[in-house]
Amino acid sequence: MNLDGQTRIRLARPSLDLAAAERFYVDGLGLSVLHRHDAEMGDEFSLLMLGLPGVAWHLELTHSASHSVQPAPTADDLLVLYLGQPVAVDTLAHLQACGGVRVPALNPYWDEWGVTLRDPDGYRSVLCQREWTA
Known part of the structure; x- marks a missing residue:
């Protein structure tokens, strides 16, 4: 395995409300929406990829109406x-x-x-x- 400074990093997390998360990360922190997918069917996941253009990382937030995954952050995440x-x-x-x-x-x-x-x-x-x- 060859990890280096150009290795891409994606931090993926579930979200209960992508619109609220977007307000915080985009309107508040100033991240950009790099990609968005809105689920058209109940089994699909909606996702919101956030980051800054040209960097080697992004934050991906996902939500599915039919696969409820509760966010489970700790105080040290x-x-x-x-x-x-x-x-x-x-x-x-x-x-x-x-x-x-x-x-x-x-x-x-x-x-x-x-x-x-x-x-x-x-x-x-x-x-x-x-x-x-x-």
């Missing part, structure tokens, strides 16, 4: 975004208006270096003020 600067108060207010809920982090490290928000399905994202250097 995190999507960490390294911003390289503190989160502005108006940015935080905007994310909350888009369906995010600010929550304390399980690991206090994330409260020291960022802000943790729970999305409409209960998954947590950390907006970290630190930079990531490879």
Whole structure:
């Protein structure tokens, strides 16, 4: 197996409400809709692929009316975004208006270096003020 810096990564999660998730991740965080599939039949899955154009990863959210899969996030399932600067108060207010809920982090490290928000399905994202250097 040859994993390298160009290896594509897809993080797939179930969603109870793709429209609410889209408000949080697209309208709130600023991700782009890379692909969308709306189920036409009950057995199909609707999906929403989110990310940024040209990057080697994306977040895929799925939903099926006939295959109910409940999201099962824990307090330590995190999507960490390294911003390289503190989160502005108006940015935080905007994310909350888009369906995010600010929550304390399980690991206090994330409260020291960022802000943790729970999305409409209960998954947590950390907006970290630190930079990531490879």
